[in-house]
Amino acid sequence: MTAIVAVPSREADARMPVRPAIPVTLWGLVAIILAERAVLHFGMPRSFGSIAVAVGVGVGACLLAVLAMMRKAMGRGVADVPAVLPFVLASVLVGALLGWLALGRVNSAAEALSTTPVSAWGLEVEGDMAEGGRGWWGRARVLDESGGKVGAVWLSSPTRLECGSMVSCVGRFKPNGDDEWGVSSRMQGLAGTVSVVHVTAVREVGGSLGAVLRMRQTVLASFSPDESDGAAVLAGSVCGDRAPIRSRGLDDAFATCGVSHLVAVSGGHLAILAGTLAALLGKTRLGPGVRGSLALGVIALFIVFCGAPASAVRAGIMSCVSFGGSLVGRRSHALSSTCAAALAMALLDPYVSGQLGFLLSVASVVGICLFGSYVSHELDVLTRMPRHPGRGQPALVHTLGRLRSNICDALGVSLVAQLFTLPLTCPAFGEVSLIAPLANLVLAPLFACLVSLGLAAAALTPLSALQFPVLAAAEGVSQAFCVVLCALARLPLACLPMEASAAPMLAILCAASAALYGVWPTPRKRILLRGAAALAGGSVALLLGLCLLQPARVCVLDVGQGDAILVADGSTAVLVDTGPDEKVSQALARQGIIHLDAIVLTHLHDDHVGGVDDLVGRVGCNRVLVAGGVTDQIPEDLSASITKLSGHAAEEISYGDTIRAGSFSLRVVSPTEPVDGSENADSLELALTYEHNGNGLSALLTGDAERDETGACLARGDVGDIDFLKVGHHGSELSLTSEEAAALDPEVSVASAGEGNKYGHPREECVDALEGADSVFLCTKDVGTVTVRPGARGPVVSSERTSGGSAAALVSGL
Template identity: 35%
Template sequence: MRRMFTTSAAPEFPPRPYLPPAAAGAAGALVAAALGLEFGWRSYIASDSGAPGQTAFAVLAVSCAVGILCIFVRPFWGEGMRRWARWLGIGVVLGAASATLGTMWRASAHERMENIVASACIFEIEGDPSISSYGVQHTARVMSADGAVLGRVRLDADSAYEDGTRLRLVGRASGLPDSAWGRSRYMAGEVARVSAVRIVDSESRAIGPIEALRARMLDVIQPDASQARALVAGIVCGRTTELDQASASEAFARTGTSHLVAVSGSHLALVTSLAQVFLAFVGARLRTRYLLLVLLMSSYVILTGGSASAVRSLIMVGLTLVASWGERRGHGISALALTTMALVARDAGVVFDVGFRLSAVSVLFIQLFYRYLSYLLTRLGMPRPIAEPLSLTLCAQWGTLPITIPIFGTCSIVAPLANLVLGPVMSALLVVGLVSVPLAAIVGPLADVLLAPADALASISVFGAQAFAGFPYASIAMAASPATALPYLAACVVYAAWLDASRWQVAVVCAAIPGALAMHLVRWTLFVPASVTVLDVGQADAILVREGSAAILVDAGVDSEVADALARNSVFQLDAVVITHWDLDHYGGLEDVLANVSVSRVVVAEGALDAMPEELAALDMPEVVELGEGDALSVGGFACTMVWPEGPVEGSDNEDSVALAVRYDSGGCALDMLLAGDTEIAQEERYAGRVGDIDVLKLGHHGSAASVDAALMAQMRPELAIASAGEGNSYGHPTKECIDTVEASGARFLCTIDVGDVTVRPAQGGFSVSTER
């Protein structure tokens, strides 16, 4: 008798997912809405009262014309092309109309807000507060004394107020600044900024049963008690105010697992699954079950704050339930397209909501490539229990990288592994939390006992995120560039080709991607050529000195621009950050540097440590070292010698600023450069003799009139002078006097305003200079 053996079936090559014409409608709606609001923002900045309405109508007219042309395409086009064109036209008209209404509403609200007296208005808080090193901020709806809504503003206050709180206050109103932050607030529907000087009165309005339940659940959780409790509040109630202030938030960001906290489709899927099990257990009829599921999901979205990504998930799941109710098979990409169009119609500003963009793109890539990647990984020999969740993570990261890199300036290397490990734990935390937290809110005295399992799972999640974040190069800084769009180009190629690759071909691709990343890391951590780069960081100073694996940063700019500058120069670690003195434009970006780059120590002038600003003293700082005149830092072949100040200083004034003589002499290449910090002629005259003849002068104090004179130029004889200054700065830096003095000496003059980053490299018989924006 022949023995029969059973073997596991080989994975079946998946068909290419169908891309419906509705996708063209979603794309048209997104583009038209984005363009319309962008024009509205530029009109807002121009402060031309007639421009917003004119711009809105112009955008609407042009977009509608394009949309109508697409809808009524010529009859000789193929039926398939006509369907795509019609959907595109519908999307363009819808997006343009929504953007037009949104722009006009913002324009009228801005006009109303220009004439308000803050003390005569009522400010009603919307959503959870945002707490950062810059203070406490809220979105607030402004109402007149008779209850008429005037508009939405960004409210700064000394204390955090909860959703629904109504405030009377004395404060100052101002327009939104022309910055990335101001633009983001405009797109979110806010038209002004109000700083509360004094809160006169506050009261909580009557809230509904769902909001009351949320408030009670947060009281029981006590999110400020620990990082674990803050995570429970984030996952179960959608409140991340406390988690955003905790170190665990940075760990989740570095490991690419922040999306596990945000309310998304996976949360709703778990909620739906739990409810379906319960409703099936009690024997509810099918249609009753669907209605209750929609009601439950809607309540959960409200409970967690109603973010755009959560609403997107709710509509998509609702469409799936409707399809099942009608005994039709659901189609994820079609549901995503229709959902996107509905959200754009509701509010064009959703196009600029980061949470929505990340959620929608990750869902799209999962729908398109999940089965394909899972098939390839399984064919490579990976077990399905690992291949399938890993495919989900890879698809999500593939789709969101071109969005996260420009916004956050980082790329998480450990994200696939971290998601594979932490995903199940945090899903379990959601399930346990959804059961235990409401019970704890009802029972009260047994709250700590009921919350113990959720607390334990949250603690494991925080520990795991921090452990993964501690891996070398867990997250690397990356700057936006044309190459950032390569993942989308690769997606188009993969979708168009849809090849059934062999095992060795899959292995080659799987090895090539991490291999290329490893080569990039090795190149920029071990084999960097000798260079000094004056970074373009606005009206501030930041100079990068490096060779091989050694690098130091002299001054840390004024804000997050310095982190962006380090990212575009592929800097992953620093041996030291030298803070020349305690002016904000020289130390203000240090917190961002420490958050994005590994720093071994911070160096200040002798005596300056005691005067360190309070905001820096509160940071988790590395070792802080004081150096005096004549002390030197070695950076590869560079010797950076402190030539000023001559003795202990407080470090608060320009005359206290550190000046470094940077010299390089190796392999026949030489460079002499002076980094003058904020020192001016009076100080430079005292140390110029010790510096001697130099090749390059980094001008002191951003090229002010007192930064250099003809005598100093003749004494130091630089061939190149570089100033770092910000475009449109109120000081007029670099001044005409400084530029004329430099050029009269025969030296070449460069400024970061005009050319961006300026890099000087030692060379045989001289030095080379390159610039990059």
């Protein structure tokens, strides 16, 4: 019997990308990264040291033998399992040994810094410092008296210290803790944080390196990055100084659009520079080796000129590996070059396995090399229009076809890069940019133009008359880039909050990738259309569910030492206060909130308004409300964030005003007169009620108001017996009296406070007063986010986690 095989058309065969070979170095790279991360994260007992050293010596010899055997297996994909397995095993053991040695260096540096004063060390600033809420932050190398490196630390300074400068100072050293920040710092090779109290001496770097950095400062001064958004983006793109971008608030727009990688000096910049150099050197009579060496030298100078950011260093190493391969007569293979460069970096510096930027670079490039051409081909098949019969195609049709093909290529690369980095970005940032593929497609040409013009303007800095027109053109293109960027960032649902664990996302990604690689099916337009329709339908259903089907509830969100209370019902949601920082956007993501009808800021303390800026571009908002008299007192930076978030300035609400959120009603019961929002007593107090389908709930949301304000509300009759109390001022000793607790008689009381806070919140006096009134007392620092739902027989309460072995469902139908 003759088998009948469906043969695709010649055109499909010609366009269908070949399944790429997987180099054995990819498996070794993954094994080493996982092993190094595991040891740096969880640690390894010192008693394992002698065993690890002995294993490392043996594994090193085995690794050389395995590498020799792998020469024949290169290019055979995944077929040689017997050869790949020993290589992976050896990589795991080597990674564990390197991780153990790196862990020992971090611990030794922390011990040395903890036992001697900071003034005894020299601190060499690595890269540009970033402005934070309490000054400037950056990395620094710690050097001893002889100039030897002791370790690396985070450096916190009240003033900005320039890249490459050597600093002597009086300060405090704090070693890493066991919290998430401390573990992350340790995995990056940082022993802790040095907080500068007083700088005693600053010495700029000398020699040729110092000359390059001084030239950089001259170029930055000529760009005037603080004068406009376009100049700030130009300075960040050409000189690698991103501080002006952050100070002007543009980093939120970059994150929302998923294009932060554009402004980070990396492979894209080096590709533009290399292309320009190739065009110039191609007109000379120099040989390929000399031209390549000159190009690499210029690229190295450019990396130093930009402050040697890690992303640029990685891209430069990969360029060197690719060029080295061409010198020995090997054909360029992007995936092999990437894996070889990344493997070398992980072997030489195990701390890169703990750096998010390194992992993002490797994940995106590996994904693009494996599946970029295939996904681009799928998009090409999906968007291909049937040809009309005829001898030839008009020139316009041909041009549009080429444009469509180029768009498919760009979208395919962007989609694959975003998918392969999701297991890293979602846990780290708690969001996913839906606009990213379109933003990359639209902004990439503008970005290439502004970088090219910016590099030319930088080169012409000594010749101001010649630089002026080029710089003006560069700033014009950069300003257009910013206009488009901000317009895209303001689109509805440009960025979707998304909280997910890395492990399940990584497992799903690996399983899907393995299935696609193994099958490598020929794309069929009909099947792709059905898949696209199913995906679109599922996305619409999910968004409708998030927007319209929110259950009626009040959530005291766990945002640390601050307040943020979500009131949601059906298609409406109101947020009362925003907490101190970015934790509020992550908490809203876990609640599935993508749009807020209103944000109420009870008063102007940072722990209640600090999260406003982080919500910009992440959650939609119709309006921001404050107490009467407060609008004129709002700080300039907060006012700007409010305008970005809601599209207009804050609005005032006064005593007796009511806010609606579905079947919830929130009535202002304090203050009764205009206030300036600067004191706890100025806090808006809201009496909440809910009645629907036999379910009810009454509550008092207090902000930071204390016993005097709450007592006045009781005396006026604005509030009485309630089901639920959001405890005032995080449960301080002045929150309320025993008499007030008895008068309110809440079935459940919830305080919002951060673990280990310096104020001791909640205080024993407050807890005793409420428990004395037979109220169940909960605190977010103990049980996480607390959710209160209306019930037929009283509030139904649950918490994010348990405390003291109690059940998560703490109160039901009280």
